[in-house]
Amino acid sequence: FSFPFSWQSTVQEWVEEVEEGAVYHVILKRVQIQQAANKGARWLGAEGDQLPPEHTVSQYETCKIRTIKAGTLEKLVENLLTAFEDNDFAYTSVFLSTYRAFASTKEVLELLLDRYGNLETYEEVGSQNSIESTPDLRTIIASIIRAWLEKCSEDFREPPDYPSLLKLLEYLKRNIPGSEPERRAQNLLEQFQNQEVENDDGFHSTSICNLYDEEETEMNSLEELSCFPEDLVAEQLTYMDAELFKKVVPYHCLGSIWSQRDKKENKHLAPTIRATIFQFNAVTKCVVTTILKSKELKKQQRAKIIEKWIHIAHECRILKNFSSLRAIISALQSNSIYRLKKTWVFVSKDTMLMFEELSDIFSDHDNYLTSRELLMKEGTSKFANLDSSVKENQKRTQRRLQLQKDMGVMQGTVPYLGTFLTDLIMLDTALQDYVEGGLINFEKRRKEFEVIAQIKLLQSSCNSYCMTPDQKFIQWFWKQQHLTEEESFSLSCEVEAAADTSTTSPKSRKSMVKRFSLLFLGSEMIAHSTPIKEQPKSTPGGSSGESTDSASVSSCELNHSEAEDACITPVDVPDEPEKKLSESSSSSCSSAQSMEASSSGVSSLPVPFPLVSSNEKCSVSVTPVTSNVLPPVYNQQNKDTCIIRISIEDNNGNMYKSILLTSQDKTPAVIQRAMLKHNLESDAVEDYELAQVISENKELVMPANANVFYAMNSQANFDFILRKKASVDEQVEVRAHSSPLLSSTAKQGCCSNGKMTE
Amino acid sequence: MAQKATPGTSPEGIRPTYLYKVVLLGSTSVGKSSLAYRYVKNDFKESLPTVGCSFFTQTLNLEVATVKFEIWDTAGQEKYHSVCHLYYRGAHAALLVYDIANKETLNRAKLWLRDLEKEFLPNEIVIALVGNKTDLAAQREVTTEEGEEFARTKNLLFMETSAKSNHQVTDIFMAIAQELLRQEQEKASAPSPLGKSTVDLGESGARTGCC
Numbered sequence: 001f002s003f004p005f006s007w008q009s010t011v012q013e014w015v016e017e018v019e020e021g022a023v024y025h026v027i028l029k030r031v032q033i034q035q036a037a038n039k040g041a042r043w044l045g046a047e048g049d050q051l052p053p054e055h056t057v058s059q060y061e062t063c064k065i066r067t068i069k070a071g072t073l074e075k076l077v078e079n080l081l082t083a084f085e086d087n088d089f090a091y092t093s094v095f096l097s098t099y100r101a102f103a104s105t106k107e108v109l110e111l112l113l114d115r116y117g118n119l120e121t122y123e124e125v126g127s128q129n130s131i132e133s134t135p136d137l138r139t140i141i142a143s144i145i146r147a148w149l150e151k152c153s154e155d156f157r158e159p160p161d162y163p164s165l166l167k168l169l170e171y172l173k174r175n176i177p178g179s180e181p182e183r184r185a186q187n188l189l190e191q192f193q194n195q196e197v198e199n200d201d202g203f204h205s206t207s208i209c210n211l212y213d214e215e216e217t218e219m220n221s222l223e224e225l226s227c228f229p230e231d232l233v234a235e236q237l238t239y240m241d242a243e244l245f246k247k248v249v250p251y252h253c254l255g256s257i258w259s260q261r262d263k264k265e266n267k268h269l270a271p272t273i274r275a276t277i278f279q280f281n282a283v284t285k286c287v288v289t290t291i292l293k294s295k296e297l298k299k300q301q302r303a304k305i306i307e308k309w310i311h312i313a314h315e316c317r318i319l320k321n322f323s324s325l326r327a328i329i330s331a332l333q334s335n336s337i338y339r340l341k342k343t344w345v346f347v348s349k350d351t352m353l354m355f356e357e358l359s360d361i362f363s364d365h366d367n368y369l370t371s372r373e374l375l376m377k378e379g380t381s382k383f384a385n386l387d388s389s390v391k392e393n394q395k396r397t398q399r400r401l402q403l404q405k406d407m408g409v410m411q412g413t414v415p416y417l418g419t420f421l422t423d424l425i426m427l428d429t430a431l432q433d434y435v436e437g438g439l440i441n442f443e444k445r446r447k448e449f450e451v452i453a454q455i456k457l458l459q460s461s462c463n464s465y466c467m468t469p470d471q472k473f474i475q476w477f478w479k480q481q482h483l484t485e486e487e488s489f490s491l492s493c494e495v496e497a498a499a500d501t502s503t504t505s506p507k508s509r510k511s512m513v514k515r516f517s518l519l520f521l522g523s524e525m526i527a528h529s530t531p532i533k534e535q536p537k538s539t540p541g542g543s544s545g546e547s548t549d550s551a552s553v554s555s556c557e558l559n560h561s562e563a564e565d566a567c568i569t570p571v572d573v574p575d576e577p578e579k580k581l582s583e584s585s586s587s588s589c590s591s592a593q594s595m596e597a598s599s600s601g602v603s604s605l606p607v608p609f610p611l612v613s614s615n616e617k618c619s620v621s622v623t624p625v626t627s628n629v630l631p632p633v634y635n636q637q638n639k640d641t642c643i644i645r646i647s648i649e650d651n652n653g654n655m656y657k658s659i660l661l662t663s664q665d666k667t668p669a670v671i672q673r674a675m676l677k678h679n680l681e682s683d684a685v686e687d688y689e690l691a692q693v694i695s696e697n698k699e700l701v702m703p704a705n706a707n708v709f710y711a712m713n714s715q716a717n718f719d720f721i722l723r724k725k726a727s728v729d730e731q732v733e734v735r736a737h738s739s740p741l742l743s744s745t746a747k748q749g750c751c752s753n754g755k756m757t758e
Numbered sequence: 759m760a761q762k763a764t765p766g767t768s769p770e771g772i773r774p775t776y777l778y779k780v781v782l783l784g785s786t787s788v789g790k791s792s793l794a795y796r797y798v799k800n801d802f803k804e805s806l807p808t809v810g811c812s813f814f815t816q817t818l819n820l821e822v823a824t825v826k827f828e829i830w831d832t833a834g835q836e837k838y839h840s841v842c843h844l845y846y847r848g849a850h851a852a853l854l855v856y857d858i859a860n861k862e863t864l865n866r867a868k869l870w871l872r873d874l875e876k877e878f879l880p881n882e883i884v885i886a887l888v889g890n891k892t893d894l895a896a897q898r899e900v901t902t903e904e905g906e907e908f909a910r911t912k913n914l915l916f917m918e919t920s921a922k923s924n925h926q927v928t929d930i931f932m933a934i935a936q937e938l939l940r941q942e943q944e945k946a947s948a949p950s951p952l953g954k955s956t957v958d959l960g961e962s963g964a965r966t967g968c969c
Contacts, residue, residue, distance in 0.1 A: 255834070258834060259786060259787050259833070259834070260787065261786060262785060262786040262787060263787070274837070277837045277838060280838055281837070281838065281839055281840070284839070284840045326841070327840070330840035330841055330843075330844055331840055333840075333844055334840050334843060334844070335843070335876070335877070418832075418834065418835040418838050418841060419835075421834030421835060422831070422832060422833055422834040422835055424834065425791050425833040425834040426791055426795070426831070426833070429791040429792050429794075429795045429833075430795055485839070485843075485873075489876075662848075664848075673777075676775070676777055677775070679775070
């Protein structure tokens with residue numbers, strides 16, 4: 001495991017300390033000791049050496065850190081009181097955020113207040129250390145309670161009697177009267193009671209739903225969507241998402257709790273998470289519905305709606321709303337929408353590229369590295385930090401960002417929560433709840449807290465959003481009919497009859513030409529743009545935490561992202577700014593020759609992979625031509641797939657690997673697969689390039705981020721070569737005169753495609 | 759021929775390497791992630807990415823080939839419908855997991871199968887039906903026969919497992935690997951990809967009526 005909150009300084013020595021009911025990990029290390037200006041901050045925050053510098057006076061010292069690894073519940077509660085002396089500054093946060101996995105609020109409160117918080121016996125508790133270095137027990141208890149009330153107030157929502165909160169209040173009145181925690185507890189109680197009176201369950205989705213008013217005038221969804229400007233839609237979706245996300249109770253996300261949600265007795269478990277998912281699915285359905293609902297629309301009109309959603313998604317990206325962004329993107333990628341090939345043809349090329357860029361954010365490549373990285377980079381930055389490879393989109397983005405900056409509005413970040421949920425379930429699966437001797441495995445909770453802390457940090461960032469609900473939009477949104485998966489698919493088939501979408505139709509071939517030229521243009525622009533990953537890192541100053549507490553959490557987050565960057569960068573697959581298109585010409589390639597090659601290729605074809613999904617099986621079964629869909633084959637592009645052969649340069653040229661290419665595959669992915677097949681995994685993807693061998697001395701180099709399926713010359717043999725890139729100097733020169741050739745090559749390849757399909 | 763001529767990284771000589779994406783589908787708490795974790799456990803530390811953990815990899819060195827599994831699990835994200843549907847795109851094999859102590863989960867597995875049937879052609883993906891949690895035999899709601907029968911009608915691999923007691927976990931993944939390789943060979947030897955017959959799983963030897 002490599003986890004983000006690693007100690008930065010050198011660990012000098014460590015031992016395990018075992019005592020009755022607990023196991024500790026003791027390390028000696030050189031650390032920067034800081035005198036926190038605010039003691040509470042040290043208590044509440046994570047590690048002391050990560051506090052913002054202005055809060056501290058620092059010096060280096062060897063210090064002993066004693067952390068509890070496992071223990072009985074009693075020991076874990078007791079440790080709350082001693083963790084500070086042990087230099088385990090994160091303990092309170094970790095415990096409070098995760099104890100619900102192994103104990104109830106009542107149990108912990110009883111132990112804390114009745115056993116360990118009994119102020120008469122406190123000398124005993126603190127007896128291990130010299131009296132002057134031991135903070136006053138009263139102070140310690142007060143800070144624990146304050147942290148609890150502040151960070152995990154939901155723990156005390158126990159209507160109608162609020163036993164835990166009342167118990168706490170009583171304790172505070174008796175032992176620490178007039179204190180801040182007492183006022184806090186009192187306020188919380190009143191707040192809960194008021195909410196109960198209002199019969200408000202505290203979750204926004206219902207209150208949003210309530211806005212839905214039956215008496216509103218009948219609205220046509222399509223007209224209405226066009227009435228709402230893209231930025232308004234994105235802003236309103238973000239408003240709804242942020243409100244729901246802020247209400248997420250972090251411990252609900254713990255694997256042990258979230259994975260129990262479908263048990264019969266747990267119907268109401270984790271309502272705050274369900275609310276965010278409900279919203280996510282509603283956005284997805286809204287996208288699908290608005291696109292499919294009216295059957296009579298012209299393809300151009302429907303394409304306009306698709307474009308609109310892509311632009312809305314882009315606005316969401318600027319607002320750093322990764323939840324709705326993902327919802328929209330996955331809606332557009334869903335079968336019902338994605339299969340509308342003839343409609344997509346009318347989506348402008350800039351918008352199409354925008355869509356591809358946005359889709360790339362959620363590519364599952366490298367464990368969702370892109371989206372995770374983005375989240376970490378932008379989680380606490382004031383503004384989105386994005387770059388587009390398309391000039392038009394770039395301008396648009398800059399305008400929007402400038403506007404944000406001019407208005408001085410900071411943006412929060414809404415994450416897609418699902419990734420966190422999976423991570424937490426994985427952690428829960430992988431790590432034991434109890435260790436030998438039946439002790440609670442607290443190491444597990446520390447690891448879970450790392451994820452929880454990220455969620456909390458992002459929640460606090462959401463306070464920086466400054467948006468007001470637009471009733472008209474919200475009403476419209478909740479009025480959208482929600483089609484089921486089946487309904488949308490059959491609507492989709494009505495809109496574009498299934499058989500029409502096969503490659504043999506002349507119209508779809510036209511679409512290919514268009515798509516191709518679009519891709520080609522796009523890759524040209526990519527060549528001049530700066531890749532996102534090379535953008536300067538967002539400044540840490542953007543942390544929006546108001547309380548000392550959240551400030552300290554965010555500061556460790558930033559360390560996290562830095563540490564991550566350090567280890568991630570080498571495996572990155574950056575866009576190559578110095579992209580090149582080498583000499584290319586295919587006009588010399590006679591069609592007879594390629595026809596021949598194509599047919600021979602089919603007969604002797606070894607298919608290396610089982611066939612990958614074709615999105616429209618339904619469409620195929622309707623096609624009268626064959627009873628079966630054409631499987632991907634070598635030298636022929638069947639709908640979305642084909643087989644290409646890739647050999648490596650220094651390999652005599654006769655050893656090749658067949659690779660299944662789908663219309664979704666971009667150059668880096670294809671290169672990576674080829675490298676894998678050629679056992680070159682140890683090399684970096686970005687050091688290689690892929691070129692189609694057109695003839696003996698002509699080849700077509702795939703632009704570094706092109707869609708290979710469309711970028712390749714479908715007229716020539718589907719033979720490719722994988723090789724190490726040449727030096728930058730050579731490439732630049734080649735690019736200068738190669739582009740027009742590629743363009744004509746490609747178009748020709750596509751236009752004559754019809755001859756090859758049967 | 760071509761795909762077999764892998765330059766040998768293995769000491770035995772020339773063996774092809776295949777990479778397969780395997781997805782786990784099923785209701786909440788049927789034990790998807792436990793299965794995945796149990797299967798890759800020995801390599802867990804190595805295979806766990808530095809950030810989060812959405813998939814595991816496992817390499818099988820078989821006699822005829824090296825099979826690399828990329829095992830994807832969206833446990834926790836079942837309720838994000840569109841996301842789940844997208845994630846099985848491009849999969850080579852799917853494990854439809856249900857809990858033998860919860861009949862409802864088998865019904866859900868059947869729905870997942872319907873989704874897969876929409877997305878894939880019969881020969882495009884190897885599907886295994888997995889009845890997990892045989893350690894909960896006392897609370898069994900789905901008989902072995904029922905699972906087996908359903909798998910037979912739908913031409914699925916079938917096995918009952920227990921991630922908890924490590925029962926048949928490796929076996930099911932091995933069965934999938936063999937089935938995938940068998941299909942590779944079939945494709946390689948087929949004179950034309952169009953003339954391929956359907957896979958008769960009954961003869962594959964991978965099916966096991968267990969317990």
